[in-house]
Amino acid sequence: MRIVSADIRVLEVPLRVPFIVSYARYDVMPSVIVSLRTDSGLVGYGEAVPDEHVTGETVESVVAAIAGHLLPALRDTDPRNLNLVHERMDRALVANGAAKAALDIACWDLLGKHAGMPVHALLGGRRPEQPMIAKVLSILPPERVAAQAAEAVSQGFTHLKMKLGSDTEQDVARVAAVRAAVGDGIRIRVDANQGWRDVATARRMIAAIEPFGIDWIEQPIAADDLDGFRRLRPHTNAVIMADEAVITAGDLARLVRDESVDMVNLKLMKSGGILPCQRLATQAELGGLAVQIGSMLETSVSSAAGYHLALAHPNIVSTELSGPVAFSDEPGDLHFPLPYVDITDRPGLGVTLDPAALDRLTVSAKELITE
Known part of the structure; x- marks a missing residue:
């Protein structure tokens, strides 16, 4: 062929x-x-x-x-x-x-x-369960993001991901407002997208939001400051995830060596697709780091690719491929019975455009x- x-x-x-x-x-x-x-x-x-x-x-x-x-x-x-x-x-x-x-x-x-096989079968075979997605909440004033969080819970979401990093004082108020709006039974994770930049600010912010029950904190410092994760590690017991800092096998090897993070967020767009991310997920597993498969807000095409990989790899514990539910129009046909996504056994990606x-x-x- x-x-x-x-x-x-x-x-x-x-x-x-x-x-x-x-x-x-x-x-x-x-x-x-x-x-x-x-x-x-x-x-x-x-x-x-x-x-x-x-x-x-x-x-x-x-x-x-x-x-x-x-x-x-x-x-x-x-x-x-x-x-x-x-x-x-x-x-x-x-x-x-x-x-x-x-x-x-x-x-x-x-x-x-x-x-004549789905991609997850070619990658080694799928888990029996359907993957779950979190509702991603943008950076908004506290009262608005709290209202969106409550609405998401009413739609069936059980996990929320909050975007932070634009204003430290407002970040704490946002987390407090969302926790108050959804109660203690909903899981919350946060992503600063490098916005806190330096280790000192990250230490202060993590300490301020930990009382609200946070699953993990994603990319709290600048992506190119790999040493910063090592300096941050002794000052918090929070689960720390690296995202923008992990693109290549060399990036991941440095974090494994330093024992400076607990999780990594792999994205097909960062690292070149399914095959490189499969290799990185195995490298992370050997280094003792759990993996999430995330996205850049992609349509059903790349989202399905990420889900197939996540279903087939034992070290991928979380998926954040929520682009299709965020779009008002898109060409693909992934089906989301919230908070899950329905990945079929149709051949290939299983997506019809x-x-x-x-x-x-x-x-x-x-x-x-x-x-």
Whole structure:
């Protein structure tokens, strides 16, 4: 089997409410959907959702990387040979995790469709349970985020993830307001997205919010301050998760060596797709760190890819792939009986794309002939 053509579509996917984190506000999410067509007639779908604040990629750079470097490197490569696919992509271009993830995911979709098996079966077999998602709460005034938290609980969510990091005084008030609104039976985790920046501020903030019963604190310091996690560790018993700080195996090895975090948040967009994240999850397991699979707010395509990996890997204990429930319109068809997601046993990713929705959301498109 070989790839004979590819479609690249840039989408703007509308959010139900703005998504606000410490470093940006999004009213729509950019997405690059890639369709790989093979000489056997199969089509595989992949997705890139770049974040210039995390991987340094933009929509424009993703399209350029795929069209100008990655797809040419895969000419005459069997897309089912994922090891060779990544070897050739890595030789053609360093980094560019989101661009590589789009092709990796499409190749897994092709492999599953060719084999007549879901991706999770190809990764070793699924757990029996359906994965659960948390409701992600943007940075808002305390009374507004508390109201959104209460509404989320009424919808069936049992876990909440609060975005923090824009204002330390308001951050404490936000956590207090949400805990008061939802009571003690709802699980709360927080993500500063590097917003507290330095170790001293992180120590103070963790101490201030711990009394409200927090499951874990994600990326409290700057991503490039790996030593900061080591300095922070002796000053708190809170569960600490690294996210933006973990992209490569080298990043993860440093955190394992320092015994400075308890968990890592792996994302297909950061590290290049399912195969690299599977390897990182195993590396984390060997180092004694639990894994969450997160996302950049992706459509059903990349979200399904993350869920397949999470279902198949024993060290992935949490999933935060909530993009489809955050969108008011998207091309895929993942089903969310809250607070769960229904991952089927259909071949490949198990996602069907709606052509009308794709056309409605597309802002630019190009077709590439790879033969």
